[in-house]
Amino acid sequence: MAVHQLHYIAVVVVLIVSSSHAFDISYNATHFYVSLNGVELIRHSPEEPFLYVGSGIPTFEGQFGNYDVEDFVEERIALIDFLVDDQDPISVHFTLSRLDMLQVEIRFVTDVDGSLYYGEFVSLSDGINRVWMRLVAEEDEHVFGGGSQFSHLNMRGKKFPIWIQEQGVGRDKNYEITFKADQRDGGGGDYYTTYWAQPTFVSSRLYYAHFDTTTYSELDFRADDFHEIQIWGNSPSQFHFFTGSSYIELLQGLTGYLGRQPMPPEWIYNGTILGVQGGTEAMLNYIQMAEDHGIKVSGVWIQDWAGRITTSFGRRLFWNWEWSPEQYPNLDTVIPELKQRGIRVLVYANPNLNRLGGLYQEAVNADFLIKNSSGDPYIVDYGEFFCGIVDFTNPNASQWYKDRIIKQNMLDLGISGWMADFGEYLPIDAVFYSGAKGTDIHNEWPAIWAQVNREGVEEGGKMGDILFWMRAGYTGSQRYSVMTWAGDQFVDYGLADGIASVIPGTLSLGMSGYGMNHFDIGGYTSLFDVTRTEELFLRYAEMAAFTTMMRTHEGNRPDENWQFYSSSHTMYEFARHTKIYVALNDYVNSTIRENHELGIPVQRPLFLHYEDDERVYNIQYQYMFGRDLLVAPVIEQGRETWDVYLPTDDWIFLWDEDITSAGGETLTVPSPMGHIPVFFRSQSQWADTFRQLRDIEAVTVTPGPPESMTTSRSSTAMASHFLLAICLTIMASFW
Secondary structure: OOOOHOOOOEEEEEEEEHHHHHHEEEOOOEEEEEEEEOOEEEEOOOOOOOOEEEEEEEEEEEEEEEEEEEEEEEEEEEEEEEEEEEOOOEEEEEEEEEEOOOEEEEEEEEEEOOEEEEEEOOOOOOOOOOOEEEEEOOOOOOOEEEOOOOOOOOOOOOOEEEEEEOOOOOOOOOOOOHHHHHHHHHHOOOOOOOOOOEEEEEEOEEEEEEEEEEEEEEEEOHHHHHHEEEOOOOOOOOEEEOOOOHHHHHHHHHHHHHHOOOOHHHHHHOOOOEOOOOOHHHHHHHHHHHOOOOOOEEEOOOOOOOOOOEEOEEEEEOOOOOOOOOOOHHHHHHHHHHHHOOOOEEEEEEEEEEEHHHHHHHHHHHHOOOOOOOOOOOOOEEEOOEEEEEEEOHHHHHHHHHHHHHHHHHEEEOOOOOEEOOOOOOOOOOOOOOOOOOHHHOOOOOHHHHHHHHHHHHHHHOOOOOOOEEEEEEOOHOOOOEEOOOOOOOOOOOHHHOHHHHHHHHHOOOOOOOOEEOEEEOOOEEEOOOOHHHHHHHHHHHHOOOOOOOOOOOOOOOHHHHOOOOOOHHHHHHHHHHHHHHOHHHHHHHEEEEEHHHHOOOOOOHHHOOOHHHHHHHOOOEEEEEEEEEEEOOOOOOEEEEEEEEEEOOOEOEEEEEEOOOEEEEEEEOOOOOOOOEEOOOOOOHHHHHHHHHHHHOOOOOOOOHHOOOOOOOOOOHHOOHHHHHHHHHHHHHO
């Protein structure tokens, strides 16, 4: 039904606030204004109305978790006229209309006992499936959040579709890698594509706005004088406002509403989690090799515990989430032995089941999979293998996954954690047990997946000792997930998808209410003859020492990419970074506790603590690690020096006490391999801890082959130096 055919539409929007934080509303015959604690939010006039309604016809196309979303807008009508009813002592009613054809009732309420400030769309007629809302903006305003945004920390000047999907390979339409990925399978991505999109933003005018919708939406910050939020569907739900005196107060309010992460298990602070594959013997040999070189190891992550397959993309896993004794013989006895040595064993799982596996058949027999329009299990192509998806809208299916996979197959085996992968591929034309539409539940699916994992751990009595980490997320993931990671970075120095991208991705996620993130050390995706180098691996490693968690990943093509075990030089250098991470144990724990108790992220944009310095608002490749460390990772190849901007404070260079600054300037500092530019605040209570990091040195050995010689472990030059690593890799390829 087109909008012009409708005779009456009633929409009620209720904004509830506490008496100490009331809305300030003023109006005349043609204009009205809404402010909260002095922050103007809404400015309505005939020339610039704040609300539009309409209808559109969407199309969703794509594969492998990559989506091309288009919209044909049939109608977009501004609601200009309004009537006011202010007789109620605690509320003011606005009825917006257009030629008496469309009417929207908005009620601004001051709730004496309330602590939330929100509006609620109570109803929309069937013909309306688009709402556009405009909020006041200032030309020099900055906005942050939107989930995990890998390209732009400051979102001003861009439009951000809020739709969960693969982040893409390259993520920059001007980049050759993106072009090749698009040509290959449409998977190149763009600046806004992300595993974790969220309709939330924090403004430099010191307020946040959050929209409680699960449908497709857009945050459009391109205009100078307004922000426009578009929400699809006929049930836009609630939108929340909150003001504060600082960014920290805003994040406390946001996380108080969305939820905060639990404290992770303390054992993760004891060293790195080694990502290895190839079977029990290979796993034990890698652990021994690491310890022989001084690497601090807290866990070993064997993602191929259930078996593996090979595709054109590279080495993949057999998605049947139970221990494969053929792949890992005696794992049930090795796990407790390693735990006695202080090393935990972690694995991998996702919501999908390979149709060649036994668990798939169990789920089919119990009617636990999402269905297609014919009532059969919906089979999804995940890249040369095919899977069904467990229907978590069915309480019995969720309980089966928790009982059968999480508790029986993992916790009872002695597993201490897992990568809880995926959540982005949910097809929009699927049929669900709950009757939900795919377009309504697609974005919410990662949060539902997080809830299943969290409840499985809690029901198993292991909360506080188990670590699961996720890449996909949405509103609600904050209260369920224990840890996130940045997903599948390309193994290069590209800003949009390389090592640099994990920094704004982490900082924007922190401004969206999730404060703990980490990444695959070295990156993950290797395609088009681009492979991970030793330099890239170690630059990632030195940054990881100043994050919440250290974990390696062999990547999608292990045999072609540099690994922690590729040379003695790499292992000794990596060992030093793990020792730095362990030496920071108490400091890291204190920053994580701030996130748990107050919602202050572990890695923070500089403006969180230096909001009066206008220069820090566009710095997205430096971060505060807790309150007292400023970290400026080297994100370009071959650099021996690096420029670091320091806001006003008393700073000391971590690696040289003689390099100090009172801030307000950019310093060029030495940045050789292994010495990531880090400054600490001289007045910090942790200053002595930071100074002791200088005494941690790596064993000096001959570096591996030059970067230009290739990183293939099968090369003659490498084999002459690193025979042990080669042998293990060759052995692993036959298991």
